[in-house]
Amino acid sequence: MDVTKKERDCIVVIHENSSGFPLRLSDIAILMKIKPSTAYELLNRLLSKNIITKEKGMIMLTSYGNHVYSEIITAHRTMEILLTKSGVNSDIACSQMEKIDYLMDESSIEKILKQIGNPAKCPHGKPVKPA
Amino acid sequence: MDVTKKERDCIVVIHENSSGFPLRLSDIAILMKIKPSTAYELLNRLLSKNIITKEKGMIMLTSYGNHVYSEIITAHRTMEILLTKSGVNSDIACSQMEKIDYLMDESSIEKILKQIGNPAKCPHGKPVKPA
DNA sequence: CCATATATTAGTATTATACTAAAATATTTA
DNA sequence: TAAATATTTTAGTATAATACTAATATATGG
Numbered sequence: 001m002d003v004t005k006k007e008r009d010c011i012v013v014i015h016e017n018s019s020g021f022p023l024r025l026s027d028i029a030i031l032m033k034i035k036p037s038t039a040y041e042l043l044n045r046l047l048s049k050n051i052i053t054k055e056k057g058m059i060m061l062t063s064y065g066n067h068v069y070s071e072i073i074t075a076h077r078t079m080e081i082l083l084t085k086s087g088v089n090s091d092i093a094c095s096q097m098e099k100i101d102y103l104m105d106e107s108s109i110e111k112i113l114k115q116i117g118n119p120a121k122c123p124h125g126k127p128v129k130p131a
Numbered sequence: 132m133d134v135t136k137k138e139r140d141c142i143v144v145i146h147e148n149s150s151g152f153p154l155r156l157s158d159i160a161i162l163m164k165i166k167p168s169t170a171y172e173l174l175n176r177l178l179s180k181n182i183i184t185k186e187k188g189m190i191m192l193t194s195y196g197n198h199v200y201s202e203i204i205t206a207h208r209t210m211e212i213l214l215t216k217s218g219v220n221s222d223i224a225c226s227q228m229e230k231i232d233y234l235m236d237e238s239s240i241e242k243i244l245k246q247i248g249n250p251a252k253c254p255h256g257k258p259v260k261p262a
Numbered sequence: 263c264c265a266t267a268t269a270t271t272a273g274t275a276t277t278a279t280a281c282t283a284a285a286a287t288a289t290t291t292a
Numbered sequence: 293t294a295a296a297t298a299t300t301t302t303a304g305t306a307t308a309a310t311a312c313t314a315a316t317a318t319a320t321g322g
Contacts (some may be wrong), residue, residue, distance in 0.1 A: 087245035
């Protein structure tokens with residue numbers, strides 16, 4: 001399933017802020033710096049793509065949503081490693097990859113990952129394959 | 132200047148089909164498989180971004196447009212090389228890069244290019260730095 | 263000059279994004 | 293519990309990119 005840039009950002013925000021307790025719409029609006037009504041529309045698109053669930057206002061990624069997140073983040077971190085290995089500053093590599101990670105093919109990413117020796121972590125120390 | 136995906140495709144189509152004589156709107160519409168009125172809108176956006184000129188119906192890239200083309204194609208071919216070096220099939224690498232080449236930072240591309248030894252040609256034998 | 267080709271304009275539609283303002287629901291607290 | 297506050301949802305509007313049909317204008321060729 002394809003996601004847009006904002007949907008991608010929202011998936012990442014949900015995943016990276018759900019450690020303690022799940023987020024509500026208003027939390028997501030704040031984290032994404034958008035108005036609640038804009039968040040509502042965005043979350044509705046993610047709901048209809050079966051990427052999130054909403055239960056009593058608590059928003060969580062579905063298992064499919066978690067899979068989409070993993071694909072995005074693996075692409076992001078794999079390419080970050082590749083770019084930093086080429087001498088690109090890790091923060092620049094990160095902002096560069098934010099723009100395109102969600103557009104990359106999983107199969108290409110897997111091949112690159114193997115070629116660079118299946119590193120466990122990205123330049124920021126985060127796992128290439130999130131749990 | 133940022134371009135959209137369709138603008139990117141149009142720039143590439145114009146460059147890669149202007150060897151003999153310049154293209155007209157109707158040629159571009161056919162090459163891009165869109166209706167003339169859609170091509171008209173697209174070309175108007177490129178005109179207002181100073182990427183093309185239209186003289187007596189003949190459409191050409193401006194020098195700035197040529198610069199934008201070069202950046203896109205250098206990113207495309209540099210990353211194609213990187214992907215094929217990792218074992219990605221060259222046609223898959225090409226279609227993968229078509230989606231994202233226009234979104235990549237020139238500075239990151241230059242670093243990668245240097246790191247892989249400034250190859251002159253992409254896997255299809257085309258120059259990484261077009262004339 | 264006429265016929266055909268090409269380009270332009272007008273109008274409509276869709277998707278993604280984003281806003282304000284109002285209304286409906288929840289939740290909290292006095 | 294009722295009132296106050298917070299949150300969510302709905303409605304309406306807007307913009308940009310994309311794309312279409314249909315009509316009109318403008319070239320071009322014979």
